[in-house]
Amino acid sequence: MTAILTIANQKGGVGKTTTAINLSAAIAQRGKKTLLIDLDPQANSTIAFFDAADVKTSMYDVLSDHRAELGSVIRPTKDEMLFVAPAKLALAKLEQQLAGQFDSPFKVKDALAPVQKDYEFVIVDTPPALGILTVNGLVAATHLLVPIQAAYFAIEGTDDLLETYERIRARPNPDLKVLGVVITLFDKRTNISRDTHEQIRSVFGSVLFKTRISKNVRLEESPAYKETILTFAPKSPGAIEYRKLALEVIQRVEED
Amino acid sequence: MTAILTIANQKGGVGKTTTAINLSAAIAQRGKKTLLIDLDPQANSTIAFFDAADVKTSMYDVLSDHRAELGSVIRPTKDEMLFVAPAKLALAKLEQQLAGQFDSPFKVKDALAPVQKDYEFVIVDTPPALGILTVNGLVAATHLLVPIQAAYFAIEGTDDLLETYERIRARPNPDLKVLGVVITLFDKRTNISRDTHEQIRSVFGSVLFKTRISKNVRLEESPAYKETILTFAPKSPGAIEYRKLALEVIQRVEED
Numbered sequence A, B: 001m002t003a004i005l006t007i008a009n010q011k012g013g014v015g016k017t018t019t020a021i022n023l024s025a026a027i028a029q030r031g032k033k034t035l036l037i038d039l040d041p042q043a044n045s046t047i048a049f050f051d052a053a054d055v056k057t058s059m060y061d062v063l064s065d066h067r068a069e070l071g072s073v074i075r076p077t078k079d080e081m082l083f084v085a086p087a088k089l090a091l092a093k094l095e096q097q098l099a100g101q102f103d104s105p106f107k108v109k110d111a112l113a114p115v116q117k118d119y120e121f122v123i124v125d126t127p128p129a130l131g132i133l134t135v136n137g138l139v140a141a142t143h144l145l146v147p148i149q150a151a152y153f154a155i156e157g158t159d160d161l162l163e164t165y166e167r168i169r170a171r172p173n174p175d176l177k178v179l180g181v182v183i184t185l186f187d188k189r190t191n192i193s194r195d196t197h198e199q200i201r202s203v204f205g206s207v208l209f210k211t212r213i214s215k216n217v218r219l220e221e222s223p224a225y226k227e228t229i230l231t232f233a234p235k236s237p238g239a240i241e242y243r244k245l246a247l248e249v250i251q252r253v254e255e256d
C-alpha cells in the first residue's frame, strides 16, 4: 500500500519545502522508491532539483484541461530511488480555473491513481495557503504531515489547518490521518524556541515527532547547489535529523 | 496625500508581518498618524497587538456582504498615532465568495476612501499568496513594498510578484509604484546571506532600500508580548533598523 504524505501548513516559511525535499531523499536512501510531487506554484521543491527553464511539462499540464498523464511529467533525479513531478508558476492559474468545478478537489487523487503502485512513498509539497492546490493534496493523501516552526506566529495558525483537516475528513477523504507534527527551524540558543517547543508539545502530545529539525545553514545552502542535504553535507545536523525523521515516518506508516 | 503602502511577497515567512508591524510603529513614532490594515486570514499583524478572542469585528465584515464601515472596525493601540484594522480567520472565505464579482478587486480601495484622509500613512499586510486579498491590497495602494529574505528560495519568487504588479498597473491601478525592496532576515555570519544580498542588489539596484533588516531574536519575541520592537527592545538592532527604514520610506514617499 503506497503511503501518500501531504506536507501542509498555511503559515509561510516554516520549512514545508525543506522537509519535502530532504525527507523524500532520506526515505529513498532507505531503499524505498519515492515520488515527490510539487503542488506549489513557487516551484521551490522543483528548483531544488532542476533548473526552472528545463522544466517543460509539469503538474499544471496534469491538473489543467490538458489532462496530461502524471507518468509523463515525472522526472528521475541523481538518486535512482527518487523521482519528482515538477511544478510551474502556471499552477497559480488553477485556483481560478478550477473554482466551481465539482470534481476539482479530486484532480491529484485521480491523476495519481494509475501510477501510485509504482512507489512505496509519495510526498506532496503544498503552497502556504488552504486553497484548491492544498485541498487537492489533502484529498489525495493517506496522511498529513505538519511542519511547525518553534515561533510565536507559527503556533497561532494551527487551528485553521486542523479545521480544514476535519472538513476534508468529513467529506472528500474520510481515511485521511495526521501522521504527525514536526518542529522545524528550532534554535536551541533562544528562549522563544524552547518556550514554544514546550507549548507545541503540550498541544500535540504523542502526535509530535520525537525528531526535531534544528536551524542549520547547510539546509539553506543545499538547494542552491541542486543537492539534498544528504549529499551536500551528509554529516551535518540537518542530514542526521532528516534521516532520523525518515525512520520515524516509515515506522509510523508501517504501524498504521 | 495619504501614502498607502502594501507589503507583499507570495513567498512565505520573509518578514511581511514583522515589517508591517514595526515599520508602522516606527512611522507613527515620527508623529505621523498611521493605520495598519491586516488582510491576512492568519491575522498575525492583529495578534501582535490584540488577543484574537477580543477581536469582534474585522476586515472580514468590511469586505464581505456585511459591508461594515472601515471606520467602525479600526482600533487604537498603546501608541496614540498608530491604529489597526484587524483581520480574522473568516477572511479566508472571501477568496471563494468574491471570485467572479466584477468589483471584487476594489473592495479595500472603496472601503478606505472615506477614512484615508485621517491618516498620513496606511500600511497593508497581506497573506503569502497572490489571491484576491493581496490583489485588493495592490489595487488600493499608492506604493508596493517588497520584503525579500536573503535566501535561495526567496529570490526565485520575485518574477511572479513583479508580473502581478505589472498586471495591476495595466488595469485596475495604473498609479501603483514600487516604493522599494527591503532585505530581511539577513544573517551576516552566513555566506548564503551575503551571496544572495549581492544577487538582490544586482537585480534591483537603487530600488533596494539602503537599510537592511538583520536576524535578531528580539523581533521574534516582541509579538508574543503584544509589543512592537520599539517598546520591547528599543536599543536592539531590530529597533534601530526599522527606525532607519521608516526614515527612508518617509523620504521616498515625500520625494515622489
Ligand SMILES: Nc1ncnc2c1ncn2[C@@H]1O[C@H](COP(=O)(O)OP(=O)(O)OP(=O)(O)O)[C@@H](O)[C@H]1O
Binding pocket: A011, A012, A013, A014, A015, A016, A017, A018, A019, A040, A044, A126, A127, A128, A184, A185, A186, A213, A214, A215, A216, A217, A219, A220, A221, B010, B011, B012, B013, B128, B151, B152, B153, B154
Ligand atoms: N532547519 C532549517 N535550518 C535553516 N534554514 C532552514 C531550515 N528549514 C528551512 N530553512 C530555510 O528557511 C526558509 C523557509 O523554508 P521553506 O522554504 O522550506 O519553507 P516553506 O514552508 O516551504 O515556505 P513557503 O511557505 O513559502 O512554501 C528557506 O530559505 C529555507 O532554506
Ligand SMILES: Nc1ncnc2c1ncn2[C@@H]1O[C@H](COP(=O)(O)OP(=O)(O)OP(=O)(O)O)[C@@H](O)[C@H]1O
Binding pocket: A010, A011, A012, A013, A128, A151, A152, A153, A154, B011, B012, B013, B014, B015, B016, B017, B018, B019, B040, B044, B126, B127, B128, B184, B185, B186, B213, B214, B215, B216, B217, B219, B220, B221
Ligand atoms: N529580522 C528578523 N529577525 C528574526 N526573526 C524574524 C525577523 N523577521 C521575521 N522574523 C521571524 O520569522 C518568522 C517569519 O516572519 P513573518 O511572520 O513576519 O513573515 P511573513 O512573510 O509575514 O510570513 P507569512 O508568509 O506567513 O505571512 C516569524 O516567526 C518572525 O518572528
Ligand SMILES: [Mg+2]
Binding pocket: A016, A017, A018, A040, A044, A126, A127
Ligand atoms: Mg515551500
Ligand SMILES: [Mg+2]
Binding pocket: B016, B017, B018, B040, B044, B126, B127
Ligand atoms: Mg505574515
